[in-house]
Amino acid sequence: MNAKRTLLISFPKIGAMALFTLLYLLGPNLPSIRAAESVKPPNVILIMTDDQGYGDLGCHGNSVIQTPHLDTLHDQSIRLTQFHVDPTCSPTRSALMTGRYSTRTGVWHTIMGRSILYEDEVTLADLFKQAGYRTGMFGKWHLGDNYPFRPTDRGFDIAVHHGGGGITQTPDAWGNDYFDDTYLRNNQREVFEGYCTDVFFREARQFITSGSEKPFFCYLATNAPHGPFNVEQSAKQPYLEKGVPEPMASFYAMITNIDQNLGSLMQLLEERSLSDNTLVLFMTDNGTAAGYRNQPSTSQGSTSWGGFNAGMRGTKGSAYDGGHRVPCFWRWPAGKLGTPRDIHSLTGHIDILPTLAEICHLDTRSTRPLDGISLLPLLKSPATNLPHTERTLVVHSQRIETPRKWKTAAVMTDRWRLIDGRELYDIQTDPGQREDVGADHPDIVAQLRDEYNIWWSSLQNRLDTFPFIILGNDQSNPSTLTAHDWHGNQVPWNQRMLRNLPEANGYWAVRWEKTGWYRIRLRHWPKEAPRQLDATKARIRIGDLEQTMELPPNAQEAIFTLYVEAGEHPLQTWLDHDEKAVSRGAFFVEIKAL
Numbered sequence: 001m002n003a004k005r006t007l008l009i010s011f012p013k014i015g016a017m018a019l020f021t022l023l024y025l026l027g028p029n030l031p032s033i034r035a036a037e038s039v040k041p042p043n044v045i046l047i048m049t050d051d052q053g054y055g056d057l058g059c060h061g062n063s064v065i066q067t068p069h070l071d072t073l074h075d076q077s078i079r080l081t082q083f084h085v086d087p088t089c090s091p092t093r094s095a096l097m098t099g100r101y102s103t104r105t106g107v108w109h110t111i112m113g114r115s116i117l118y119e120d121e122v123t124l125a126d127l128f129k130q131a132g133y134r135t136g137m138f139g140k141w142h143l144g145d146n147y148p149f150r151p152t153d154r155g156f157d158i159a160v161h162h163g164g165g166g167i168t169q170t171p172d173a174w175g176n177d178y179f180d181d182t183y184l185r186n187n188q189r190e191v192f193e194g195y196c197t198d199v200f201f202r203e204a205r206q207f208i209t210s211g212s213e214k215p216f217f218c219y220l221a222t223n224a225p226h227g228p229f230n231v232e233q234s235a236k237q238p239y240l241e242k243g244v245p246e247p248m249a250s251f252y253a254m255i256t257n258i259d260q261n262l263g264s265l266m267q268l269l270e271e272r273s274l275s276d277n278t279l280v281l282f283m284t285d286n287g288t289a290a291g292y293r294n295q296p297s298t299s300q301g302s303t304s305w306g307g308f309n310a311g312m313r314g315t316k317g318s319a320y321d322g323g324h325r326v327p328c329f330w331r332w333p334a335g336k337l338g339t340p341r342d343i344h345s346l347t348g349h350i351d352i353l354p355t356l357a358e359i360c361h362l363d364t365r366s367t368r369p370l371d372g373i374s375l376l377p378l379l380k381s382p383a384t385n386l387p388h389t390e391r392t393l394v395v396h397s398q399r400i401e402t403p404r405k406w407k408t409a410a411v412m413t414d415r416w417r418l419i420d421g422r423e424l425y426d427i428q429t430d431p432g433q434r435e436d437v438g439a440d441h442p443d444i445v446a447q448l449r450d451e452y453n454i455w456w457s458s459l460q461n462r463l464d465t466f467p468f469i470i471l472g473n474d475q476s477n478p479s480t481l482t483a484h485d486w487h488g489n490q491v492p493w494n495q496r497m498l499r500n501l502p503e504a505n506g507y508w509a510v511r512w513e514k515t516g517w518y519r520i521r522l523r524h525w526p527k528e529a530p531r532q533l534d535a536t537k538a539r540i541r542i543g544d545l546e547q548t549m550e551l552p553p554n555a556q557e558a559i560f561t562l563y564v565e566a567g568e569h570p571l572q573t574w575l576d577h578d579e580k581a582v583s584r585g586a587f588f589v590e591i592k593a594l
Contacts (some may be wrong), residue, residue, distance in 0.1 A: 100372075103403060160184070
């Protein structure tokens, strides 16, 4: 092992694949190294579901939901029982991809241009690709829909995904409904047959079995069971018959469908002799969205199922554990990790990248400073808990344009939870967080507030900067902007809202890559579903440049041709109807450099 570490230091620019090849060629001279480690780097499959909570699994005590394959994965895995993420999806995804607290990366909301990962962040996919891995992502990205923020701009060789934060959201293909939808394959729209989860697993299986000799990193991030809760009637009927109310019955059915797809994936790994050298990692992105209700409803005198939250307080979006404590399973049958067991030490989303980097020998010197730590010593230890230095983690939910101190925040240690800077809970004696003991432990409150203050101060230099969508680049010309990424307080982020033509407006933070002429098309409706504008006049502002035009009757778009200087010039539009005294922004804007 020491000889191998010397090689890593002596050849700092060698990627993981090259290093493993070198070790193979030098094998006769390095018998101890060959005996200590396999020549072939491990494959990695990272599965993350959307809005599934800790209690939405049979193996965690839910007596109603059917998840036999996830339960088997649980039994075969090392389980991190105190694994925490941010209380909502985009922040968790940014921390997962970077090993850094989400707010540092520019992501603290799910809309408003604040779900876009800063351009200078290095992703987990970047690192795997640099190390010689094939990289693929399937499902939900939600870290930017435009260049240079798309998955193929962030290290993935192949990406099959929907737009925005969910199917039916504003950037998604118009009219998608989870069945036979149009998704993006490497940024080109394509019609796919089947239910969304089935499609994403099917594409992942094809990627895994493509025949390449390279190891692979597969990021399989389902949009299910995120709402809207569209699923086959036959899938949810068994839950309805058990007294599970809607939308929980549909929510459970979506999870059962994920479970069935997981079973097929695990069977494929066995059939292709990939199982032993494939690390399968399962987690979710926040607490449950629809799997628990505080008060079960009653129907005709009988109490219906109220869901299961594993005894936790709070659900998605909450600072209490129910909002951010989620499942995290690590399965690697070849014995590279310790035996299946529970680990109760405090861990989090920021730890995934450094842990995978150590396991797969990824070079992290190109990343910005990491907040997470490698969990490999913890995963290898035969003990339930590995003694380690006490650590403090912070998660929060902002969902506003500019983050506010102590907003929906949890400061955590192995024992304590400080909520919003005021409430203190002893998680070891009160895991349900029912009794605020802050008055009894003012020293702990002060200590955790101090640690939060240090953390908050470290974020300040990034809070007033923007992830700029780049226009005029050959990698994306034309580009289409949607109201999902408006900066402002009125953001129509889904297609249901758009159908009502809300009186809303905002601006886009954009960088015009080159000086020149641009053709800019303003629409209320997407290109694939053209309809008449509800407007008589159009106006556009790019930095200090502004132009207005009258619109002819029955116009479906307003077209401007403008000469724009290169640089960071915000873009805002207006589509006004003078007779109705109504003003809206253009919900869809297409920009092409001429």
